[in-house]
Amino acid sequence: MSSYVSTLVFLCSVAAVTQSNHLTEPMCYDWGESSNGTVSVLEGEAGWLSCPLFSHPSVYNYTSAQSAGHNLFWYRLPEGHDLEQPITYSSRLSKDRERLWLQPAVAEDSGLYICMLRNKSSCSKIAMRLKVLRHEDLVQDSDCQPPVAAATSSVAIPFQEGHLLDCPDLQDVTKMADSEPNVTWYHVTNNQCFKPPFWDNNRQQKGPGLMIYNMFLMFRGLYVCTVTYLRRGRTLNFTRSIDVIAVHSPSLPKEPSILRPSRNHVFTVRQGMEAHLQCVGLFPYLESSWDIWWTVDGKTLDKLADPRFSKINRQMKDDYGDRTEESVLVIQDFVSEDLRRQYNCSVKNSRGFETRSAQLQEEVSLPSVELGCGLGVTLVLMLLLFVVYHVFWLELLLIYRSWFGSDERHTDDKEYDVYISYARNSEDEQFVLSTLRKVLENDLGYSVCIFDRDSLPGGTITDETLSFVARSRRVLVVVSPGYATQGSQALLELKAGIDGMALSGDLRVILVQFKPVRWQGWVRELRRARVALALVQWQGDKSSELTSRFWKRLRVELPVRRVSSSKELMRLHSQNSTNSQTGLITDTVKTPQKVFNCAA
Template sequence: MGSAGCSQVSWHLVFLVLCLFVTGLVDGFNERHPQGPRLIIGVVRSAYEGNYTCIVTFKDHGRTYNLTRTVKMKVVGSPNKALPPQFTSPNEKVVYELEAGDDLVLPCEVFFTFLKDSRTEVWWTIDGKNTDDIMDVKVTQSEIPRRFEDKTIIRTLTVAKATPEDLKRNYTCYARNARGEGHSQAIVRMKVAAPKYTVELACGLGATILLVVVLIVIYHVYWLEMVLFYRAHFGTDETILDGKEYDVYVSYARNAEEEEFVLLTLRGVLENEFGYKLCIFDRDSLPGGIVTDETLSFIQKSQRLLVVLSPNYVMQGTQALLELKAGLENMASKGNIKVILVQYKVIKKSKVKELKQAKAALTIIKWKGEKSKFPKGRFWKELQLELPVKKIIRSSSLDGQEPSYVSLRNV
């Protein structure tokens, strides 16, 4: 009897059996068929592995007897495709980096193809000396079977509490079968100790991060002051040779409350404290002129149009709406004037198309009553940021101190 392994061993497998009545049991198999007293397997496959039984029937003195014999077939690898040992680990891609005192564990994994009557050997050497001759190392071995009698052998070398000298040695795994011998060296390195100045580096990095966070917070809180400081010291005066007669034209609703806010509050700070030249129609226009023509002329002569928004401002047919439309049209077409929106009072609903467009496109500076009266407050800083850059030369008082801002409460 014989055995063969899939298509790797042989294309034909012949069973020599002493039987004559096997044909009826193997009908319908294309690759396995009887030929006289023999069973022919044309192509050996792994699924054909198992037990094959031959049955012989004969009669003696009128009685029928059956004789059987069973043959077990094992499918193994073809010797034509057998290879020398194949190393999975160690290899050049894996580095074993340890500190002194750690356990050094080195697995050697080798794949062997099936070879009949071939020995498979795996062993470790340390600096060229076989570990069987070294007493202070531990070697364990395990075997993993594969298909067709192939197998993987894992031989693990362990050096307990490796010293710096142990981590500098040469660890090489060898393997051998009838096809040849091979070896693979494990790359072992001592882990570089962290530098002593790690704490200093961590402190420096932490201080840098803290400084960045502080600067971000300072910028977020004081960005207005920083921008105004830069404008005051490094900005170019926009009012020099600009061809404009006025810095700001003020547009507001003509009633007692808004007039008081414009003439006392806005004018008092912008002209007296910031040095801007304001154009207020009711104050600067000549009597007897045409309102529309004079309004458009004043807007043409100004760098900014400051609009004081309130519910009275959006009433249809007022001069204030004429000023707003003229300013927006000039800003959109010629671009020689910029519109500034100051919300004096909240406008709940408005059907004025130009005002809706302006509120959607422009920043609105909100007046908050008593909170906004102090000239160094946020309202005035936001407003000054929208106004032209203008250099203001202040004369020192007799005692050498800077003149203080006039409190609006005293106006």
């Protein structure tokens, strides 16, 4: 009999929610699915569904609907089914005014629920979803707190002020319970869970609520309350959570302010490009609305009707309820007329209002093509100069010396330009006399002193050698495998040149490597002074020409000479020979001592 009655009720309900050809049957208006989202209930806990038709009392009111003869019906579309089924009420599923109670909820209750309000002349319905969650479906931050399926509410408490926390939905179950509900509180913060009793002088449970007498930073976090009550001899419960936020005291100034742009800030824009004007506002905590916006010529963007203008808003910071908000005005394809517009950024809340104008300045565009070409030409010239200097640095240095170099003959009292020191053997001696001496004297115009050629017999070798070195501007040492064995005259000349270079500074020693010599073959004096001495390498036939690198490198180390013609060279050579003979006769008359003459 009961099955027959249920089937009859179902058929009548289906007939009520579908369009009928009978003129007296009203068509039911379908509001679709509720936008409030899915209702979540934990398996084994008490839960309920409130018909969304009554969420707007100005449209639908339960008391007024009953007075007008409307009845509320509930239907269910289980998951995986296509056909709606009427709700069969029982001790676990019951209806109370606009709510459908599940005491407790089970996993099979999940699905789509439809509440229908109708009478003989009108009908409206709306759907909503219910999700019954299992304990293993929930991820908890702490093991000590009970799981929570319902959405978390939020409460802001100012620092050093008091507030009473009430467990959400507690009043809704009070009239359904057979006894006074019992409430248990938990506090979760920084991955730590505090079980009851966790209160002290600043926090205490006051009846079902939790009283915070003095708000501190450590009291913020998630508070979980579990409500336990009796109904028809059965113990039921549900759990809710509250996110407690610490905010600044309301006694502080609450007027909004504009942080950026400053009063003297100028935005740089370019024509044809996208411009961004940034506005940053600070909104102190208030339980009221706030807003930040841009106006162009006194009009908001929605009234400007120009698609080139848009804005991007975002929250930059939240400091204990004080919000820092950013609004960026975006102007696409900026044109010159936009410079003459008035741009204002404004902020407001219930305590105040502030606005500030944005100043714009057009960026002067650099001639990119001309700048790039000029930079390219400059780089090419620099590279070319670097290559020229790297290849022709000797020629450039010689040209510089010929124009700006000073002739040492005018700054010292030296008699000879070059004193040549070499190993006394046939090969080295032939190189010195036939090559070095010839080019230095005849082609380059230097006065050369060679001991074996220019000294007179009968004198003391040591004294004459030291005298020649002292009266010379350069000592040219021809380095070869047979050069400067211990006790030789060449070693004496080398030591005299190095000592003169170190003591007076007006004498320089030049090394000419005639033949390759291993480092171990160098005498000790040469190894010590090699770092400070110039080394010019002879490369055989490649160095024979006067335009070779060898002679250019050697001329850089020798004194500056400006001799441009062969006649001048012959004149100098004749003058040097005459002076040498005159000096020899004069010195012989004055003293019987041996006099040596170095002819140029």
